[in-house]
Each structure stands twice: as structure tokens, then as C-alpha cells.
Amino acid sequence: MNKQQPPKQAPAAKAPEVLQAERLDFVDLVPDDRPRAQPMRGFDPIYTDIVDYIIRCTHKIWDERDVGLIYTHYTHDCVVYGATGTIYTREQVVQDTIQRMFMLPERRGMATQVIWRGNEDDGFYTSHLVTGSGRHTQPGVYGKPTGRNFVARTIADCMVFENKIYREWLVVDSMAQIKQIGLDPQDYAENLAQGYFDKGLLSIDIGENGRLSGQYPPEAKPDLEIAHNDLEEQVLIWLNDIHNRRMFGKINEVYAPTVQYHGPLMKELYGQAAVIHQTVGFYASIPDGHFMPQHICSVPCDEGGHKVAIRWVVEGHHLGWGILEDLGAPTGKRVQVMGMTHLHIRDGRIVDEWVNYDEMSILMQIKLAQMADRPSAVLPEA
Known part of the structure; x- marks a missing residue:
């Protein structure tokens, strides 16, 4: 006598994964x-x-x-x-x-x-x-x-x-x-700064930034507390080496030879040399700039590898000529740059980098500081 077979169960539906924007309409x-x-x-x-x-x-x-x-x-x-x-x-x-x-x-x-x-x-x-x-x-x-x-x-x-x-x-x-x-970027930045100046919000230089402590060299190791996994720790180490230790040659190690760079002003550049030039050029404009990551997170990517997002701030002074050409001749004024970077890392190397910061905000800060220098400028009472 044949035993009655239990009815077959339909396979459990696979739970949908969190969406990724890159390849979907x-x-x-x-x-x-x-x-x-x-x-x-x-x-x-x-x-x-x-x-x-x-x-x-x-x-x-x-x-x-x-x-x-x-x-x-x-x-x-x-x-x-x-x-x-x-x-x-x-x-x-x-x-x-x-x-x-x-x-x-x-x-x-x-x-x-x-x-x-x-x-x-x-x-x-x-x-x-x-x-x-x-x-x-x-x-x-x-x-x-x-x-x-x-x-x-x-x-x-x-x-x-x-x-x-x-x-x-x-x-x-x-x-x-x-x-x-x-x-005209100069006129627009002047008008933008004037609005802050009229409210008494003057830009005041508060001294040196945190990249160097007295006569000591930059810290060799970054603060890794904001990282959530090994990949994020590795990215923070890379960024500290490149941005704070000024080891720009590190870019040849951690970026793929075919890397694509998507930068401010809608720059679309290719190769390690382009990334090096953009990075050197940024710090040529702000030679004492201190790179400070504020947040980092990462997700696996359908295209392979992982995507990593870093929110960061650079503090320093406008002391040189560089890729921030609209700033003009060095003014010595203190600036703060808020920026964000997205990286696509595959097989241990960066294959795409999206960097976003607003040069207009830097120019506005310089204009505001120059307004504060004018003899007619009145500092707000304490």
C-alpha cells in the first residue's frame, strides 16, 4: 500500500533586497x-x-x-x-x-x-x-x-x-x-556675502587648524571610530594618507588605472594622473587644509564590490594658487569646505569617485572676510 505523500510546499518567496539606484529605471x-x-x-x-x-x-x-x-x-x-x-x-x-x-x-x-x-x-x-x-x-x-x-x-x-x-x-x-x-561668480559671491555681513555675521580667523600640532608632523593614523567595518577603516586610512599626510602617490596604489573621476563643475576625468592633479590642485589653493571625515557608510553594489559614502570638512586658509581658480590671488583668509565623496571600490581599488563641494561657498567666505577687513566694518558688540 502506497503511503500518501504530503502535498509539496511551494518554495518560499525570496525576500526582496533593498533597492539600488544605479541600474534601475x-x-x-x-x-x-x-x-x-x-x-x-x-x-x-x-x-x-x-x-x-x-x-x-x-x-x-x-x-x-x-x-x-x-x-x-x-x-x-x-x-x-x-x-x-x-x-x-x-x-x-x-x-x-x-x-x-x-x-x-x-x-x-x-x-x-x-x-x-x-x-x-x-x-x-x-x-x-x-x-x-x-x-x-x-x-x-x-x-x-x-x-x-x-x-x-x-x-x-x-x-x-x-x-x-x-x-x-x-x-x-x-x-x-x-x-x-x-x-558672474564674483558678483554673485559678493551679493551672497553682503547678506551675511548686513546681519553682523563676520568671518573671523580663529588661528591654525588641527592638521599639525605645534611642530609635530601630521598624525600617521586617522581616527577610525566612525567606521563600521574593515572596508570603511581601510578607506579612512587611505584618505588620511592622501589628504593629511600629503602622500599623493598613494593614489597610484589605491585607485584603479582606469578610474573615472566625477568632480565639481561637472568635471569628468579619467586615470590616476587626473585624480592626483585634482587633489594636488585643491591643496595648492588651501595648502594648510586639514581633512576631517565626519561620517562614513557603505553598501554592497550590484555592479560588483561596494559603494562608500564619506561626508567631510576641510579647514584651512586660502594661501595659494590651485584648481580653485575663481578664488583669485591668495588672500590668506580662513575657509571651511563642506564636501561629500562617493567611491565605488571593486577588487580592492577605487574604480569611480564622485566628489562634491561648492567653490561658491569658499569664494563667499573670502568675500565676507574681506568685508570685515574694511575700515567701515563695525564688529558686533560683545
Whole structure:
């Protein structure tokens, strides 16, 4: 007598993985019927994972014009750190969004990649690289419309908890936009600095930076506390060697010979020599610059290897001639550069690097410091 066989069980459906932006079309990044790919307590049901969240809500706010979503996607006291200023409330975010949306109504921000870490209990951190294109057709902070097109990169780092962004760092390459739409960078930076000067926000030199301690050489080892794994520790060591120890030849070791460099002002360069030149040129403009990583995170990549995001600050003085050519002759003024870097690392070497900082913010700081030097400048009372 044959024993009755138990019915075969259908194979368990494979849990969807967190989305990656690099190889997917937009409609696949904002799916209608995709199940949740990770626990997201407190997030709106429409979001399937943290990458879907950051791409979809950005699109809905900026491209679908649902600006009111900011009230449910930002906390009331969110802080947005920009290269040329800081916003301290949600209402300021709403007002700034409306102004920029009106000035550049044809702008579209396309997600290039999202690098992230976190979970529903601790919150999420995302680093969102966007390539924005559009046309300057309306009046606003850029002045009278020129009708010219532009393409510029933006990186936004966000801290998110239960559907709301409570802290954001935003680096927009506004110098690329200014130049492409035909404005004078010097005039624009002067006007930008004047607004801060009129509020009594003067730039004051606070002395040497932290790269050197007295007459000692730079620290050979970086602070690795912000790293979460061996790869991130290795990247921090590489960056310290190159940027703080000025071992620019290290680039030949850790960058692939075929590396592609995607830099400010929409530079697209190839090869190790190009990366070395851009790095040397940056520190030629700010020779005493101290490179300070603020955050690092990494994710495996469908294209092979890993993507790594680093948010950083460089502090120093404008003491030389370099690739920051719009700064002009060395002024000696103290500057702070907020920047973000995305790396694609495969087989132990960097094959792509995206670097974003805003030269306009550096030029504005110099203009502001020069205003403070004028005999008519009045320092605010203590």
C-alpha cells in the first residue's frame, strides 16, 4: 500500500533586497506593488525600503510639487546644513523649496545612487547623489532669468527616523550652476556675502587648524571610530594618507588605472594622473587644509564590490594658487569646505569617485572676510 505523500510546499518567496539606484529605471525605483524589503516602523506604507523612501519622497516633493509633504517628512525643528548657510526649521525648508521650485521650474533631480546604513530602531542614514538638470527661466536668488541650461550634482546626507528627516547636510555645486547660466561668480559671491555681513555675521580667523600640532608632523593614523567595518577603516586610512599626510602617490596604489573621476563643475576625468592633479590642485589653493571625515557608510553594489559614502570638512586658509581658480590671488583668509565623496571600490581599488563641494561657498567666505577687513566694518558688540 502506497503511503500518501504530503502535498509539496511551494518554495518560499525570496525576500526582496533593498533597492539600488544605479541600474534601475525610475519606475522600478518607485514600485506600486512591491512588498516591504526591510522593517520600517513608522514609515508611510508606500515606502518599501529606505532607498525607495529617499528617492520617492524627493521626487514627490520636487517633481510632483507636493511641497506639503515636507510637513510629514521633516521634523518641526530639523536642521539643514548647507555649504552657504544653515536652515533651522521645517517652515524654512518649505519656504526655500517654494522659492527654488519657482526659479527653476524645469529642473529635474535624477538619483545617481543612494548609500545608506541603519535600521528602524536606530534610524537610517542616507547619502543621496543627485544629478540635476534644468533651465534658468524665472527670477530668484540668481537674479533675472537667463534662459540657459545647466547640469550640476548635489549630494544630500539625511538622518531619518520613523518617516521624518531630522538632520540633513546638503552640498549643491552652485558654482557649476552659476557659471553655466552665465552669471558672474564674483558678483554673485559678493551679493551672497553682503547678506551675511548686513546681519553682523563676520568671518573671523580663529588661528591654525588641527592638521599639525605645534611642530609635530601630521598624525600617521586617522581616527577610525566612525567606521563600521574593515572596508570603511581601510578607506579612512587611505584618505588620511592622501589628504593629511600629503602622500599623493598613494593614489597610484589605491585607485584603479582606469578610474573615472566625477568632480565639481561637472568635471569628468579619467586615470590616476587626473585624480592626483585634482587633489594636488585643491591643496595648492588651501595648502594648510586639514581633512576631517565626519561620517562614513557603505553598501554592497550590484555592479560588483561596494559603494562608500564619506561626508567631510576641510579647514584651512586660502594661501595659494590651485584648481580653485575663481578664488583669485591668495588672500590668506580662513575657509571651511563642506564636501561629500562617493567611491565605488571593486577588487580592492577605487574604480569611480564622485566628489562634491561648492567653490561658491569658499569664494563667499573670502568675500565676507574681506568685508570685515574694511575700515567701515563695525564688529558686533560683545
